[in-house]
Amino acid sequence: MDESLYSVRMHSRRENRHLSGAERLVGPADLETAAAALVLRALEHPRGRAEEIRLAVDLVPPSAIRRGRLLDLRTYRVRNYQQGRRAARRLLLDVGVAEAAVTSAMDWIAQGAAPDGRAMRGAMLIDAESGARLEDDPARGVRASRMDLTATAEAELRARLGEQGLDNPHVREALVLASKVLAVPEVLAELCWSDDPDYTAGYVASRELGYVRFPQLKPLGEERGGRAFFVCGAGLDQAGLIAFLEYAVLLFDRIGTIG
Ligand code: WAQ
Ligand code: MG
Ligand code: MG
Ligand code: MG
Structure with missing residues (x-):
């Protein structure tokens, strides 16, 4: 390989x-x-x-390819998006994201985090203590890029997700993206919900919790969605963090548990 x-x-x-x-x-x-x-x-x-x-x-080139293991995945069942957001908030607080930062992230995503009130192209970088937005360009945000699964890991993942009726591109791509984002020690957690009007699911991810998906984090038909990467702000090498997220090549050759 x-x-x-x-x-x-x-x-x-x-x-x-x-x-x-x-x-x-x-x-x-x-x-x-x-x-x-x-x-x-x-x-x-x-x-x-x-x-x-x-x-x-x-x-x-082969020398630039890092390998890794996906986060564990589980589903947290909720009756509606309000309940989903309350549960997501609790998990973020549990892993040490400050209340102000959770509120900031959820409010920004819900109202459309780009300056035109729509979804951003990338993610917000949010200080996990203060809730301040740190990304330079609030329309583009930070993009996680250059990550994927090996063919073997993809086949295994699809089989395991398929058993739960979850083998769709949203789930696979979000799990891969979150697994790269949480490979960065300065990232404490991630919050996401889709900007696709027909896809209401979202997730909270952290190294401790893994990837915890909520079937509902927004109402059906809503086009605003987004992502927040919660970072430990003090002494953060923001340029180094962004360079890793965008350019480091991370190939996942092992899957986590799918429960
Ligand atoms: N890097 C950073 N942020 C991104 C990226 C990226 N590569 N791609 C998208 N975003 C941001 C951007 O603000 C989008 O508006 C937002 O994320 C949502 O993107 O059932 O489908 O591709 O377990 O709509 C999560 C739940 C689905 C999956 C996420 O996101 C499940 C989804 P979307
Ligand atoms: Mg996508
Ligand atoms: Mg989308
Ligand atoms: Mg997209």
Whole structure:
């Protein structure tokens, strides 16, 4: 398994704004298929057909590839999104995120964290003590990138998720993303809910809790969603943290427990 991989990344736009983004890490033999699948995805997005699609492909040498294990996943069943948000808040408080920071993150995501009141393209960086937003560009935020599963880990993950009726791209991609984000020691926890109007689920992730998904964290039809990475602010090397999230190549070759 000491061969090079290609990082293939897609982002698309429609009506002059961000529509979707997705990416893979694949061997040379799978590059064409992966690129085609990403293009198709931009054309079939639930919010409409892409009008601009950008694909980027970069060769990653074996020496730049780190390997890792996914977070454990479990589902916390709730009756509605209000109950989901209360439960998510409690878990974040339990792992040491301050009340002010949880409130700040939830309020920003709910009201549309970008300056135009829509969802951001990336995540907010939130000081886990004060709740202050630290990211430089409040429309773009911070993007986690260059992470994926090996073919073997993907097959195992899909089989295990399938047993629970959870084998869909939202779950797989969010679990991979959160597992990279929580590989950073300065990140205490993450909160997310989808910006897709037909997908109400979200999650809280931390190294202690793993990936805890809530089937409802927002009402059906809502287009505002987002992500908050809660960081320990004091002495934070913000540039180093962002460089790791965006550029470090992390390939998950082991899955966690799926319960
Ligand atoms: N890096 C950082 N933030 C991102 C990224 C990224 N690569 N991609 C998306 N975001 C931010 C951005 O603000 C989006 O508006 C927001 O996250 C939501 O993105 O059932 O589908 O792709 O277990 O809509 C979570 C629950 C689903 C899955 C998350 O997110 C489950 C989801 P979406
Ligand atoms: Mg997206
Ligand atoms: Mg996505
Ligand atoms: Mg989305």
